[in-house]
Amino acid sequence: xxxxxxxxxxxxxxxxxxxLDGINLELKGPAIIGLLGRNGCGKTTLIRHIxxxxxxxxxxxxxxxxxxxxxxxxxxxxIGFVPQxxxxxxxxxxxxxxxxxxxxxxxxxxxxxxxxxxSLELNIDDLVGNLSSGNLQKLAIILAVCHHPKFLLLxxxxxxxxxxxxxxxxxxxxxxxxxxxxxxxxxxxxxxDVEKIVDHVICIDEGQVTxxxxxxxxxxxxxxxxxxxxxxxxxxxxxEAYILEQEISxxxxxxxxRGNAGELESFCAAHSVEVTPRxxxxxxxxxxLLRGGWS
Amino acid sequence: xxxxxxxxxxxxxxxxxVEQLRFQVSSGVLEPGDEIPSTRSLxxxxxINPMTISxxxxxxxxxxxLERRPGLPLVVRRQGRASERSxxxxxxxxxxxxxxxxxxxxxxxxxxxxxxxxxxLDEED
Amino acid sequence: MxxxxxxxxxxxxxxxxxxxxGWMIIATFLNSQLVSKGGDPDLFMHAVYLTVVVLSxxxxxIIGSCIQELQQTSFLSLLPKSQARLxxxxxxxxxxxxxxxxxxxxxxxxxxxDNWMLFAIGLGAFATGASIRDxxxxxxxxxxxxxxxxxxxxxxxxxxxxxxxxxxxxFLAAALVVMGLYRLFSHKAVxxxxxxxxxxxxxxxxxKLVRAQKRRELVYGPKNRGWRQxxxxxxxxxxxxxxWYESYGGHRGMTLLKTVGASWGVFLVLFIEAQISxxxxxxxxxxxxxxxxxxxxxxxxxxxxxxSGAFVMIAVFIIVGGASMALWRPAALSGHMLYPLSxxxxxxxxxxxxxxxxxxxxxxxxxxxxxxxxxxxxAAGIQPRxxxxxxxxxxxxxxxxxxxxxxxxxxxxxxxxxRRDSYSMIGISIGLSVFSAVTMxxxxxxxxxxxxxxxxxxxxxxxxVLSRLLYRTCVRSHYRTADLA
Numbered sequence: 001x002x003x004x005x006x007x008x009x010x011x012x013x014x015x016x017x018x019x020l021d022g023i024n025l026e027l028k029g030p031a032i033i034g035l036l037g038r039n040g041c042g043k044t045t046l047i048r049h050i051x052x053x054x055x056x057x058x059x060x061x062x063x064x065x066x067x068x069x070x071x072x073x074x075x076x077x078x079i080g081f082v083p084q085x086x087x088x089x090x091x092x093x094x095x096x097x098x099x100x101x102x103x104x105x106x107x108x109x110x111x112x113x114x115x116x117x118x119s120l121e122l123n124i125d126d127l128v129g130n131l132s133s134g135n136l137q138k139l140a141i142i143l144a145v146c147h148h149p150k151f152l153l154l155x156x157x158x159x160x161x162x163x164x165x166x167x168x169x170x171x172x173x174x175x176x177x178x179x180x181x182x183x184x185x186x187x188x189x190x191x192x193d194v195e196k197i198v199d200h201v202i203c204i205d206e207g208q209v210t211x212x213x214x215x216x217x218x219x220x221x222x223x224x225x226x227x228x229x230x231x232x233x234x235x236x237x238x239x240e241a242y243i244l245e246q247e248i249s250x251x252x253x254x255x256x257x258r259g260n261a262g263e264l265e266s267f268c269a270a271h272s273v274e275v276t277p278r279x280x281x282x283x284x285x286x287x288x289l290l291r292g293g294w295s
Numbered sequence: 296x297x298x299x300x301x302x303x304x305x306x307x308x309x310x311x312x313v314e315q316l317r318f319q320v321s322s323g324v325l326e327p328g329d330e331i332p333s334t335r336s337l338x339x340x341x342x343i344n345p346m347t348i349s350x351x352x353x354x355x356x357x358x359x360x361l362e363r364r365p366g367l368p369l370v371v372r373r374q375g376r377a378s379e380r381s382x383x384x385x386x387x388x389x390x391x392x393x394x395x396x397x398x399x400x401x402x403x404x405x406x407x408x409x410x411x412x413x414x415x416l417d418e419e420d
Numbered sequence: 421m422x423x424x425x426x427x428x429x430x431x432x433x434x435x436x437x438x439x440x441x442g443w444m445i446i447a448t449f450l451n452s453q454l455v456s457k458g459g460d461p462d463l464f465m466h467a468v469y470l471t472v473v474v475l476s477x478x479x480x481x482i483i484g485s486c487i488q489e490l491q492q493t494s495f496l497s498l499l500p501k502s503q504a505r506l507x508x509x510x511x512x513x514x515x516x517x518x519x520x521x522x523x524x525x526x527x528x529x530x531x532x533x534d535n536w537m538l539f540a541i542g543l544g545a546f547a548t549g550a551s552i553r554d555x556x557x558x559x560x561x562x563x564x565x566x567x568x569x570x571x572x573x574x575x576x577x578x579x580x581x582x583x584x585x586x587x588x589x590x591f592l593a594a595a596l597v598v599m600g601l602y603r604l605f606s607h608k609a610v611x612x613x614x615x616x617x618x619x620x621x622x623x624x625x626x627x628k629l630v631r632a633q634k635r636r637e638l639v640y641g642p643k644n645r646g647w648r649q650x651x652x653x654x655x656x657x658x659x660x661x662x663x664w665y666e667s668y669g670g671h672r673g674m675t676l677l678k679t680v681g682a683s684w685g686v687f688l689v690l691f692i693e694a695q696i697s698x699x700x701x702x703x704x705x706x707x708x709x710x711x712x713x714x715x716x717x718x719x720x721x722x723x724x725x726x727x728s729g730a731f732v733m734i735a736v737f738i739i740v741g742g743a744s745m746a747l748w749r750p751a752a753l754s755g756h757m758l759y760p761l762s763x764x765x766x767x768x769x770x771x772x773x774x775x776x777x778x779x780x781x782x783x784x785x786x787x788x789x790x791x792x793x794x795x796x797x798x799a800a801g802i803q804p805r806x807x808x809x810x811x812x813x814x815x816x817x818x819x820x821x822x823x824x825x826x827x828x829x830x831x832x833x834x835x836x837x838x839r840r841d842s843y844s845m846i847g848i849s850i851g852l853s854v855f856s857a858v859t860m861x862x863x864x865x866x867x868x869x870x871x872x873x874x875x876x877x878x879x880x881x882x883x884x885v886l887s888r889l890l891y892r893t894c895v896r897s898h899y900r901t902a903d904l905a
Contacts, residue, residue, distance in 0.1 A: 279305030
């Protein structure tokens with residue numbers, strides 16, 4: 001694993017509002033990393049720091065070992081970026097735009113370009129200005145991957161795509177991971193899609209990193225317990241530190257805990273109850289990830 | 296080889312793969328010497344991250360279920376009778392645990408519960 | 421207050437208020453000054469009618485554009501009684517604006533009973549202006565424009581009619597108001613606008629302006645616009661070619677011509693027309709004042725003396741110069757992609773692009789202006805003259821020296837537009853016009869300060885180099901510290 005991006009005490013302010021607040025983060029790859037967070041929490045701002053479009057007010061953002069203000073040709077030819085709001089040159093056709101952007105990079109894989117044009121169903125003769133938002137996203141994706149970037153950044157790349165195209169795209173990202181040994185950072189609200197392919201998850205809330213962990217570890221440690229007491233009512237409240245949320249009613253309770261088999265056993269023993277654990281998927285976990293402390 | 300994984304179930308995908316492969320070995324669907332699909336092809340087949348699959352394979356390899364041969368695909372390892380048996384029983388225990396919890400919650404007598412289980416085992420399809 | 425609120429919320433953009441109301445204030449001030457300085461009272465009414473009508477139409481146009489822009493959003497037609505909500509505010513605002521134009525003159529007018537006629541005609545003009553700009557019906561739009569022209573040109577007639585046949589004038593005005601209201605607010609018109617969202621109506625919306633520009637480009641067709649360069653690498657020259665391609669497309673000649681035309685075209689037209697009316701660079705007379713003089717014998721003459729048209733014309737020239745500056749699109753990397761260039765390289769490309777602009781200004785815009793000006797002079801029966809070539813050249817050099825300020829203004833304008841910051845946009849437009857004025861002043865003073873043309877040339881060239889160095893510093897520092905998205 002090598003480090004592709006590092007943020008140290010990264011702070012960014014706009015009009016007096018602090019969007020990123022002392023972020024400390026390291027992205028290592030090859031891997032697929034999911035960047036999650038609510039609207040306006042700073043995901044896009046962070047991604048723009050990675051690409052060097054934004055400069056930090058305080059702290060540092062280092063991509064491929066180079067600070068963001070010094071990012072140059074050598075680093076940027078290895079980065080692919082799919083922005084959330086795609087703005088391309090409207091007067092060109094898809095084909096011309098692809099030709100134009102291909103001259104930015106030393107190597108352009110026309111085979112991959114054709115494969116994607118076919119699989120995402122994009123017509124090369126359409127005018128970019130007339131493309132629907134979904135097709136614009138498709139074009140933006142093709143523009144970002146055909147030069148085999150080592151670091152691929154996708155900011156809400158699937159929001160306008162239909163389910164079939166979405167699943168094709170996610171499959172393709174797995175290919176990119178393997179073929180190019182790329183580090184892929186994907187920021188998306190569609191957690192179901194993200195969950196299928198990411199191995200690492202970073203969660204940002206209100207400018208701070210609240211989670212930075214391997215997805216499997218999170219799944220194993222964040223569980224919902226259904227508690228059943230066969231011997232009388234349960235106490236009014238459970239005071240174990242690892243309990244994040246509790247709902248108690250008579251002889252039953254529903255707890256959300258941060259723990260695993262060991263905690264479960266000791267809990268059952270301590271309170272003379274039976275517990276049925278239910279694992280939580282990413283969408284279930286999301287509100288908890290926002291609360292912080294998952295690193 | 297057919298595996299069914301649900302990325303949205305909350306159970307880590309690598310664990311699902313490990314459990315299913317263990318089961319397939321224990322139930323004879325996979326026999327010693329059978330080749331396991333490569334990380335890449337299984338990733339393409341299931342649409343999941345190849346690193347997840349590598350993780351599963353590594354775990355199974357460390358448990359002695361799979362064997363790595365230099366330059367060749369992973370194969371199912373022939374296991375000793377004792378370890379085969381203990382593996383099967385471990386899987387069975389894991390499957391029965393929730394049932395046991397339910398039985399305890401309903402205050403069913405152990406002997407009655409075992410009787411139910413025996414009847415189910417003896418049932419003809 | 422709730423009946424008026426929807427309308428006033430709609431027009432509260434500073435740019436709109438400035439346009440719709442600002443001129444009124446300026447004009448009424450001018451008008452009231454006229455009489456106190458002893459302007460000719462007989463002709464006073466003519467000038468007043470003209471002013472009130474033109475400015476009412478203009479103000480109505482801006483407000484009408486706002487309303488039509490809103491009507492083109494698809495959800496408005498679903499809101500209950502949406503038009504009824506806008507109507508009271510519209511009527512109140514129109515009345516207030518026209519009243520504000522009329523009142524100062526009413527205080528000093530020698531013919532008090534005409535003021536009600538003036539008010540009525542002003543209201544009619546306001547309503548006409550509000551309904552002119554509708555892309556739905558070319559016929560009705562043309563009719564509106566024709567009405568507008570009639571209203572301007574016949575101010576003398578209007579004044580006469582108002583004193584002789586007041587009822588007729590009131591009837592006409594009322595008809596105009598009703599027609600305008602019908603065109604603007606009727607059910608059918610609104611529904612059509614919501615469905616056929618046509619060209620953007622209010623160009624003060626930056627996004628719509630940009631989209632309109634782009635759509636214009638799409639019309640040219642991409643047939644010859646291929647890009648056959650290989651890998652660009654890090655070479656500034658190669659990226660400059662890319663910037664040129666992005667700005668003018670593959671079909672270079674025509675697109676460049678059209679771009680120059682779109683931004684400098686109005687300036688060119690004014691220049692030619694100035695030539696037609698009087699040779700000698702014709703700044704002192706123009707078609708505008710020819711018409712006015714002949715129809716009305718401008719009451720401004722006692723105030724401004726001999727060169728009666730001069731100040732207005734110069735002012736118009738300055739404003740149009742500023743606007744041309746604002747509309748000019750330099751060759752630049754305009755896409756919002758992640759260009760694989762370091763910030764320093766991007767600033768180098770932008771700086772190099774400014775030299776391309778210099779070349780275009782020197783070798784394309786200037787000669788065309790000069791050539792067309794001479795043709796126009798010949799057409800007006802004036803012998804081609806070459807003794808003002810130095811003046812022309814001086815003007816170009818001074819413009820080139822001052823261009824960096826214009827660029828800075830344009831950069832700020834773009835970012836203000838994207839931030840939808842109307843205050844900044846007004847300020848910058850004024851700034852660009854001031855720049856245009858300073859340029860003219862420098863051109864004139866330079867002619868007086870330096871007796872020897874050689875010295876003048878040397879000094880101007882030195883200033884040119886200095887201003888370019890200053891520009892380079894600014895561009896570099898911008899790219900070193902700014903956010904690029």
